[in-house]
Amino acid sequence: MPESFAEHQERVREMAREKYPFIPNQIRVLNKHSPAAAETYIATMNAIEDGQLEPHEREAVILAISRYNDCHYCARTHAFLGSEAGLSKEAIEAIHRGGLPDEPRLRALVQATRLLLDKRGWLEREEVDELTHRSIGRTELYEINVLIGLKIFSNYVNHVARTEVDESIQQAPNIQEMWPVIGDMKWQGDGDAPATTH
Amino acid sequence: MPTTLASEVERRARDTYGVVPNLFSALSDYTGMPGAVYMAADEALTGGLLSPVEQQAILLDLARYYGSRYDAVVHARLALDAGLSPGAIDQLLQGELPSADPLRALVEASRASCEQRGWLDAETLGAFQSRGVSRGKLFEIFALIGMKAFTGFTLHITGVEVDDALKPTEAQLSTVPEKPADVRRQRLFIG
Numbered sequence: 001m002p003e004s005f006a007e008h009q010e011r012v013r014e015m016a017r018e019k020y021p022f023i024p025n026q027i028r029v030l031n032k033h034s035p036a037a038a039e040t041y042i043a044t045m046n047a048i049e050d051g052q053l054e055p056h057e058r059e060a061v062i063l064a065i066s067r068y069n070d071c072h073y074c075a076r077t078h079a080f081l082g083s084e085a086g087l088s089k090e091a092i093e094a095i096h097r098g099g100l101p102d103e104p105r106l107r108a109l110v111q112a113t114r115l116l117l118d119k120r121g122w123l124e125r126e127e128v129d130e131l132t133h134r135s136i137g138r139t140e141l142y143e144i145n146v147l148i149g150l151k152i153f154s155n156y157v158n159h160v161a162r163t164e165v166d167e168s169i170q171q172a173p174n175i176q177e178m179w180p181v182i183g184d185m186k187w188q189g190d191g192d193a194p195a196t197t198h
Numbered sequence: 199m200p201t202t203l204a205s206e207v208e209r210r211a212r213d214t215y216g217v218v219p220n221l222f223s224a225l226s227d228y229t230g231m232p233g234a235v236y237m238a239a240d241e242a243l244t245g246g247l248l249s250p251v252e253q254q255a256i257l258l259d260l261a262r263y264y265g266s267r268y269d270a271v272v273h274a275r276l277a278l279d280a281g282l283s284p285g286a287i288d289q290l291l292q293g294e295l296p297s298a299d300p301l302r303a304l305v306e307a308s309r310a311s312c313e314q315r316g317w318l319d320a321e322t323l324g325a326f327q328s329r330g331v332s333r334g335k336l337f338e339i340f341a342l343i344g345m346k347a348f349t350g351f352t353l354h355i356t357g358v359e360v361d362d363a364l365k366p367t368e369a370q371l372s373t374v375p376e377k378p379a380d381v382r383r384q385r386l387f388i389g
Contacts, residue, residue, distance in 0.1 A: 034334035036246030051231035121351025149348025156316025
């Protein structure tokens with residue numbers, strides 16, 4: 001017998017309990033309306049952990065994408081996850097402000113991410129070569145593209161749902177310390193595509 | 199030489215799709231993660247609210263939006279298998295909307311989401327809802343937009359050839375997306 005909507009929702013809740021210390025608001029929002037969408041998010045976020053990018057590099061890329069898309073929920077949640085993965089407060093705040101981290105590889109990863117977003121993936125050969133020269137090869141570019149896709153998905157969900165940042169994230173000491181910077185996001189909803197992320 | 203994960207992904211692709219798509223093969227020497235993500239999403243969304251026809255119509259329009267020839271051909275084949283007519287597929291690849299709701303509304307919602315980067319206001323959301331685009335379907339559309347951004351951007355870099363098995367499908371299409379003549383960097387950051 002095919003799985004019912006309610007059974008699917010319960011299976012997703014189980015997946016979420018296995019992956020997270022609590023069920024994040026974003027998963028609750030997704031699961032309420034489409035357990036398949038919630039399952040997609042959890043399953044794909046599990047799969048990215050097998051990639052070649054180090055966890056703190058992945059979080060730097062995700063932060064850059066989420067800030068690019070002005071996602072209030074992901075920018076704060078991944079500031080927390082980035083900090084837990086070893087990103088410095090300075091690096092997180094720099095990315096949030098639209099600047100660059102000091103560390104050369106993180107700097108190159110964030111620049112590559114913004115270039116891919118700005119050009120919707122249409123990189124010229126010279127641009128690929130230049131990034132390769134800075135140790136951002138095809139492995140990194142392909143994995144960044146995956147993260148761009150997954151964050152487009154979650155960022156747009158959070159725009160529409162206006163998902164509240166989870167209380168435990170918002171109250172975490174490292175997030176509180178960064179709040180003067182990462183709390184500074186103007187809500188860009190109501191149908192106006194932002195011309196700038198500042 | 200394929201990474202260990204890529205070899206595993208290729209094996210699973212062969213079991214699931216009957217073939218290793220050229221896109222996966224092109225990535226295998228670098229990373230298996232994109233293939234693993236693609237297959238995880240594909241499997242999860244199969245159990246979603248969007249029907250196969252609805253999914254493929256949206257994916258075709260996204261292939262056009264992102265200028266991805268490879269994706270257009272893949273989804274043309276899958277759309278035919280799902281029951282979309284060759285005429286309807288050509289219309290979507292030419293940028294025309296399906297003639298009737300709810301399919302028309304779903305494709306419109308996908309386009310509006312891409313163009314407004316997900317910032318749909320309450321009025322727009324309500325209008326789509328009344329035309330059959332429930333919140334759950336919209337969330338699944340966002341997943342499809344993300345997946346086609348990922349494959350489209352990657353295909354632009356790899357320049358992967360259409361799989362041999364899909365060449366007859368490609369030959370039947372009157373329009374396939376091409377690289378835009380003028381690719382500009384729309385710069386939002388100083389970094």
